[in-house]
Amino acid sequence: MTDDEDPVIGDGEEDWYGDADPRVPDASPWPNRDLAFLEEPPPQPEPSPRNPEAELRELERRVEQSRTPVYFDLHKRLPLEGVWRRWRSLAMWGRSDVVDDFGRDPRATARWEWLFEFLYSKWFRVQAFGIDNIPARGRALLVANHAGTLPYDSAMVMHAVRRDHPSRRDVRPLVEDTVFHLPFLGPVMNRIGGVRADPANAERLLEKDELVAVFPEGEKGMGKLWKDRYRLQRFGRGGFVKLALRTRAPIIPVAVVGAEEAAPMLGKVTWFAKNIGIPWIPVTPTFPWIGPAGLLPLPSKWFIEFGEPIDLSSAGTGAADDRLLVNKLADQIRSQIQTMVDGLLAKRRSPLFSAFLG
Amino acid sequence: MPSSTPSQGRVVAVTGACTYLGGELLRRLEEDPRYSRVYALDIRPPAEVGGKVDFIKLDLTQPTVDGELATLLAKTQVDTFVHGAFLSHPTHAAEWAHELEDVGTMHVLNACSGVQPKRLVMVSTTLVYGAHPKNPNFLTEDAELRGHRDSRFVNDKVRAERQVQRFAKEHPDVETCVLRFAPILGPTVSNMYTRFFSRPVAPVMMGHDPLMQFVHEQDAAWALQKAVDSHATGAFNIIGKGVLPYTTVLALLGRVPLPAPQIAWRQLTKVLWATQLVGSPPSFLDFLLYLCVADGARARRELGYAPRLSIKRTILDFLGIAPEDGATDVARAMG
Numbered sequence: 001m002t003d004d005e006d007p008v009i010g011d012g013e014e015d016w017y018g019d020a021d022p023r024v025p026d027a028s029p030w031p032n033r034d035l036a037f038l039e040e041p042p043p044q045p046e047p048s049p050r051n052p053e054a055e056l057r058e059l060e061r062r063v064e065q066s067r068t069p070v071y072f073d074l075h076k077r078l079p080l081e082g083v084w085r086r087w088r089s090l091a092m093w094g095r096s097d098v099v100d101d102f103g104r105d106p107r108a109t110a111r112w113e114w115l116f117e118f119l120y121s122k123w124f125r126v127q128a129f130g131i132d133n134i135p136a137r138g139r140a141l142l143v144a145n146h147a148g149t150l151p152y153d154s155a156m157v158m159h160a161v162r163r164d165h166p167s168r169r170d171v172r173p174l175v176e177d178t179v180f181h182l183p184f185l186g187p188v189m190n191r192i193g194g195v196r197a198d199p200a201n202a203e204r205l206l207e208k209d210e211l212v213a214v215f216p217e218g219e220k221g222m223g224k225l226w227k228d229r230y231r232l233q234r235f236g237r238g239g240f241v242k243l244a245l246r247t248r249a250p251i252i253p254v255a256v257v258g259a260e261e262a263a264p265m266l267g268k269v270t271w272f273a274k275n276i277g278i279p280w281i282p283v284t285p286t287f288p289w290i291g292p293a294g295l296l297p298l299p300s301k302w303f304i305e306f307g308e309p310i311d312l313s314s315a316g317t318g319a320a321d322d323r324l325l326v327n328k329l330a331d332q333i334r335s336q337i338q339t340m341v342d343g344l345l346a347k348r349r350s351p352l353f354s355a356f357l358g
Numbered sequence: 359m360p361s362s363t364p365s366q367g368r369v370v371a372v373t374g375a376c377t378y379l380g381g382e383l384l385r386r387l388e389e390d391p392r393y394s395r396v397y398a399l400d401i402r403p404p405a406e407v408g409g410k411v412d413f414i415k416l417d418l419t420q421p422t423v424d425g426e427l428a429t430l431l432a433k434t435q436v437d438t439f440v441h442g443a444f445l446s447h448p449t450h451a452a453e454w455a456h457e458l459e460d461v462g463t464m465h466v467l468n469a470c471s472g473v474q475p476k477r478l479v480m481v482s483t484t485l486v487y488g489a490h491p492k493n494p495n496f497l498t499e500d501a502e503l504r505g506h507r508d509s510r511f512v513n514d515k516v517r518a519e520r521q522v523q524r525f526a527k528e529h530p531d532v533e534t535c536v537l538r539f540a541p542i543l544g545p546t547v548s549n550m551y552t553r554f555f556s557r558p559v560a561p562v563m564m565g566h567d568p569l570m571q572f573v574h575e576q577d578a579a580w581a582l583q584k585a586v587d588s589h590a591t592g593a594f595n596i597i598g599k600g601v602l603p604y605t606t607v608l609a610l611l612g613r614v615p616l617p618a619p620q621i622a623w624r625q626l627t628k629v630l631w632a633t634q635l636v637g638s639p640p641s642f643l644d645f646l647l648y649l650c651v652a653d654g655a656r657a658r659r660e661l662g663y664a665p666r667l668s669i670k671r672t673i674l675d676f677l678g679i680a681p682e683d684g685a686t687d688v689a690r691a692m693g
Contacts, residue, residue: 084612091609097670099602102495103569181491183565187603190567196649200494 099191102172102201108191116159119152123299124258128160130306133252136167139206140309141244142213144254145232145337146221149282151179151189152297153259157213158193160304172205173213174198176222178279199239206247213254214240216330219279223268229260230345232338238330241312245320250309253333255340257348258302263287263295303344307336367394370586371436371475373418373466374443375400378547379481379539382579383440383586384411397434399427400443418443418462419454427469436473438586441466442481444518446549448511448639456514463518467525470532477533478522479585484538484571484595486516489648495569496653499538499593509641511550519593526591535585536593540652543676544575552676553637560608561627562617563647567605571651573598574667574675581663590660595652600669604646610673620647 096107120126134140144157154173161171174197180186195201197214205212215221216235224233244251268280287294310333312319319325370387374380375398387393388408398404399416407413414430417423431439443462449455463480470478487497488504503519506512519536526534541551551572554560573581573596581596608615618626620643627640657663667675 087614088609088612091612091615092606095603095606095609097602097606097610098600098668099569099606101601103601103603105603105606177491185565187565187567190569191603196495198492198494200496200498204496 102195103190104193105191112192120159124302126302128164128304131164133306133308134165139209139249140211140252141249142252142254144215144256146215146217147259149263153256169211171211171213176218202243206249216240226264226266230341232334235330235334238326241326241329242320244312245315248313250311252309253307253337255305255337255344257344258300261300262297305340367392369395369436370438371397372440373399375404377442379582380442383582386583418465419457424465424468428472431473436475438477439475440479447637452510459514460517463521474532480522480536482515482519482536482538484540484652485512487650489644489650491648493649498653499656506641533589533591535591537585538595539578540571540573540597542575542578543572543672545675547575555611559614559616561623562615564617564619566647567603568649569601569651570604570607571597571601572669572672574672577665577667584661584663588661594657594661595654597652597654598669598672599665601651602669
């Protein structure tokens with residue numbers, strides 16, 4: 001039928017459509033209905049002989065397709081999707097998408113490794129003794145003395161065990177609140193393994209058979225002045241002993257020598273510090289005189305000694321609630337670390353010069 | 359109203375049937391032969407109602423709703439009451455929110471103390487612990503409910519929880535169970551966090567990067583179903599698998615972080631909230647500063663709930679990125 005020829009029209013317009021009325025759904029008569037669904041599906045073209053590259057390309061294409069973000073649009077590719085994807089991969093640089101329960105990021109740890117290695121072997125020239133006292137597996141509580149404006153000592157203890165211990169164990173240092181909540185520094189310490197000093201956190205870590213390092217002097221240890229160097233302060237309230245008793249973890253005393261000279265604190269200013277959220281502003285030979293660079297440590301010579309493990313598991317179950325016993329044990333461990341520190345200090349030939357030229 | 363036959367199976371009443379969790383629970387109970395009847399209580403009918411589900415219009419902000427509810431519970435012989443009528447995102451209508459969450463819970467408990475169903479399940483959130491610098495990395499159910507300063511959204515839920523705690527103490531015959539859900543993310547759920555993460559940019563408190571925790575919507579719905587099924591009592595944290603730092607979450611989401619000092623963000627969000635341009639109040643910024651991560655060991659032990667989907671899978675699901683995508687490592691797969 002050409003366009004010129006009018007179709008034969010009946011009396012009413014409705015008649016013309018007949019069975020094929022497009023306004024009535026499914027009105028085509030039976031024989032004309034599409035019966036394709038009853039028939040065998042057409043034979044699929046035989047897959048070409050295995051071509052790994054093509055298969056990979058096809059797989060990649062399907063992955064690409066499946067990656068369209070639902071937020072922007074479900075079906076259409078959005079104009080900036082390439083930019084968005086590039087941004088996502090860029091933003092993930094230097095961080096991993098899995099961190100452990102306490103926030104240590106393996107990729108970030110690896111990223112800072114060179115800095116610790118430099119500080120350890122070149123800057124502080126650390127010598128570590130008795131590293132074999134740390135068990136190859138199982139929980140243990142490292143108890144160390146504390147000094148310095150920034151916690152370089154915990155970083156060095158951590159690095160010493162990771163570097164020189166035969167099973168390369170990771171130490172989780174407990175970090176005081178004041179340092180943990182410092183802007184920039186706090187998150188970095190958390191990513192490389194630091195944990196906020198909280199009894200619940202420490203207990204959870206020890207239950208998971210990790211190595212935990214505590215610095216029971218805490219803020220008092222960091223706030224020591226130069227004239228009080230290497231005089232150990234009160235060991236908190238003995239919380240670390242309770243922790244060891246409750247979790248039956250052996251205590252390993254650790255003495256760190258050199259941290260005091262790395263950042264000798266000549267004085268501290270408290271009147272403005274509270275306003276910016278820190279307990280004091282340290283005054284060292286370099287800080288704050290030369291600005292933030294003054295926070296860098298001086299290149300003192302360091303010694304770290306790991307003592308024999310002290311097993312407290314014989315003390316019994318109720319021992320953690322015995323305040324007198326806890327305090328006595330805390331003081332014993334404190335004096336043992338003091339003795340170890342004094343021994344290491346005696347190793348240095350002259351107190352001041354060998355502190356730097358070891 | 360069809361009369362129920364408790365001998366045939368359990369009868370459940372669900373407030374907040376139109377919320378995501380309420381709707382999922384209805385769907386799951388519909389398929390479960392142990393439940394004979396489900397009453398969906400809300401101010402509008404839920405989207406999909408099966409044969410078992412009856413919708414009953416009920417507005418918890420009405421002053422005499424407790425009487426109505428008590429009559430209803432007595433007539434229908436409800437044995438399990440699920441209280442899920444809580445807001446999933448803050449609102450400027452603070453008075454109404456207070457009536458619904460705090461006073462509404464009072465009405466529910468009034469009705470329950472009269473009729474005493476066998477079991478009462480309440481939906482809450484881990485935000486009730488509050489973001490606080492002294493929070494341990496994992497908050498257990500025994501932790502103090504600090505709530506959140508200047509946030510009625512959180513504090514109304516804390517008050518509701520306290521009421522339920524008191525109710526549980528006074529009515530030991532009723533098995534009372536509170537589920538504290540970590541922020542729920544997923545492709546279909548809508549709440550404060552999904553809205554927050556839907557924006558192309560996100561505020562970052564300069565120099566701070568707390569760990570965050572999310573639970574996948576399917577895991578959350580499964581946990582609620584488990585809680586309705588079980589006889590466990592007390593509070594349970596319903597959490598997802600794993601934690602991630604906030605900035606890593608933003609990187610996985612592909613959102614642009616806008617780092618600025620705290621003071622700047624606080625002032626800016628105050629203005630944005632006052633002008634009703636954003637859905638999260640200024641106090642929410644505390645959750646970008648400090649930890650508020652819960653521990654799910656108790657739910658695993660007593661409820662038999664353990665999260666199945668990791669935080670990364672949850673985030674990718676929220677984005678609509680299919681699981682076939684480079685199985686473990688986005689950065690590598692996309693590089």
